[in-house]
Amino acid sequence: xxxxxxxxxxxxxxxxxxxxxxxxxxxxxxxxxxxxxxxxxxxxxxxxxxxxxxxxxxxxxxxxxxxxxxxxxxxxxxxxxxxxxxxxxxxxxxxxxxxxxxxxxxxxxxxxxxxxxxxxxxxxxxxxxxxxxxxxxxxxxxxxxxxxxxxxxxxxxxxxxxxxxxxxxxxxxxxxxxxxxxxxxxxxxxxxxxxxxxxxxxxxxxxxxxxxxxxxxxxxxxxxxxxxxxxxxxxxxxxxxxxxxxxxxxxxxxxxxxxxxxxxxxxxxxxxxxxxxxxxxxxxxxxxxxxxxxxxxxxxxxxxxxxxxxxxxxxxxxxxxxxxxxxxxxxxxxxxxxxxxxxxxxxxxxxxxxxxxxxxxxxxxxxxxxxxxxxxxxx
Numbered sequence: 001x002x003x004x005x006x007x008x009x010x011x012x013x014x015x016x017x018x019x020x021x022x023x024x025x026x027x028x029x030x031x032x033x034x035x036x037x038x039x040x041x042x043x044x045x046x047x048x049x050x051x052x053x054x055x056x057x058x059x060x061x062x063x064x065x066x067x068x069x070x071x072x073x074x075x076x077x078x079x080x081x082x083x084x085x086x087x088x089x090x091x092x093x094x095x096x097x098x099x100x101x102x103x104x105x106x107x108x109x110x111x112x113x114x115x116x117x118x119x120x121x122x123x124x125x126x127x128x129x130x131x132x133x134x135x136x137x138x139x140x141x142x143x144x145x146x147x148x149x150x151x152x153x154x155x156x157x158x159x160x161x162x163x164x165x166x167x168x169x170x171x172x173x174x175x176x177x178x179x180x181x182x183x184x185x186x187x188x189x190x191x192x193x194x195x196x197x198x199x200x201x202x203x204x205x206x207x208x209x210x211x212x213x214x215x216x217x218x219x220x221x222x223x224x225x226x227x228x229x230x231x232x233x234x235x236x237x238x239x240x241x242x243x244x245x246x247x248x249x250x251x252x253x254x255x256x257x258x259x260x261x262x263x264x265x266x267x268x269x270x271x272x273x274x275x276x277x278x279x280x281x282x283x284x285x286x287x288x289x290x291x292x293x294x295x296x297x298x299x300x301x302x303x304x305x306x307x308x309x310x311x312x313x314x315x316x317x318x319x320x321x322x323x324x325x326x327x328x329x330x331x332x333x334x335x336x337x338x339x340x341x342x343x344x345x346x347x348x349x350x351x352x353x354x355x356x357x358x359x360x361x362x363x364x365x366x367x368x369x370x371x372x373x374x375x376x377x378x379x
Contacts, residue, residue: 009161009162010162012155014354016155017350017354018354020151021347024152024347025348028343028344029344032337032341033125034125034324035324035333035340036337040125041123044123046123047083048086048087048108048115050108050109050111051086051108051110052086053110053111055086055088055110056088057244058088058244058245058248059245060112061088061090061107061112062074062077062241064107064112064114065090065092065107066092068105069105072092073267074241074265075091075092075098075264075265075268076102076262076263076265077262077263078091078262079260080261084106086109087106087107087108087115088106088109089105089107090105091105092104092105099269103121106118133145142211142213143211146207146208146212149204149205149211150208156193156197156200156201160194160197163190163193181356182352182353182357182360185349186349188349192349196342196343196346199339200339200343203339206318206322209319210320210323220309221270225269225277228272229273233273237267238267238274238298247276247298248260248263249301250302250304252294253304255280257283258280260279262278262279263276263278264277271295274297274298275295275296275298276295276298277293278293278294278296279291279293280292280293286327289317289327290314290318291309292306292309293309
């Protein structure tokens with residue numbers, strides 16, 4: 001590698017890392033909290049306290065939610081027996097058919113009553129997630145987070161290109177025996193960077209991809225879902241959801257053993273005016289996050305069209321568990337936490353070395369003697 005290219009890569013590495021350093025620290029802290037969001041929500045009482053007993057039907061849950069918000073439209077039904085046991089969440093929106101504009105109404109499934117005090121968006125984990133994913137700026141914030149992630153990727157890759165060959169000359173964990181503090185911090189920065197490079201590449205890369213999630217979903221609704229809805233364009237959306245439970249059962253049978261997690265209702269932007277879009281997941285590991293879709297006729301729920309998502313949505317689905325490390329239980333969460341803390345060390349040491357290097361160079365320039373020969377000759 002030529003000296004000129006080395007200087008350019010070093011400048012790119014330092015400036016990209018320095019510019020995003022505060023954001024990386026913020027993402028690391030909020031990401032560490034989100035790794036344990038289930039435990040935090042349970043400790044803070046954000047998980048709804050529901051009754052025990054036989055659950056009401058999904059169709060009845062939608063009726064209850066509609067009665068509690070008569071000026072809203074029901075867009076989806078969601079359940080998660082592990083995180084929200086005994087609860088059915090019905091997404092309601094006013095004046096919009098977009099799932100992202102809805103807020104969930106939580107139904108106590110055994111009692112069939114609305115739990116009014118539950119607000120997931122304004123819970124501690126909800127606020128931390130919006131800060132992590134959008135910097136509290138909405139969809140525009142997601143794109144900004146993606147841009148920050150790209151800058152961080154550039155810093156990571158340029159650092160690997162620069163320091164990778166250098167680190168091969170050192171035994172793992174060995175630091176130079178230099179009493180200079182800056183040298184110690186520089187070696188710590190290189191060592192931690194090498195140790196966490198693969199993890200950071202996965203987490204930052206998936207984070208950048210997740211920042212495009214809303215855009216990719218919008219593209220899917222405007223292309224494939226729009227094509228499915230074309231024969232029913234201009235028709236009024238089905239508003240009677242009495243067939244909802246039969247539709248879910250039909251979708252599960254057609255999927256070969258998968259279980260439903262969310263149903264987008266007719267009239268929402270993720271379903272046609274005539275169909276339920278039933279999202280189905282596997283049973284464990286990453287397969288639990290890999291969703292397929294059953295399009296079920298709302299008037300004849302025996303008619304099911306089972307579909308897989310295009311590659312970019314499958315990649316999006318895989319990105320979330322890889323990013324947050326929440327698919328392998330507590331051991332994986334602790335591993336993700338350890339790498340997150342190491343990333344904080346990487347960021348802090350990098351900033352310290354950059355600032356210290358510039359400060360030392362400034363001191364050397366001021367201490368160099370001034371060459372007065374040219375001025376004397378001119379006189």
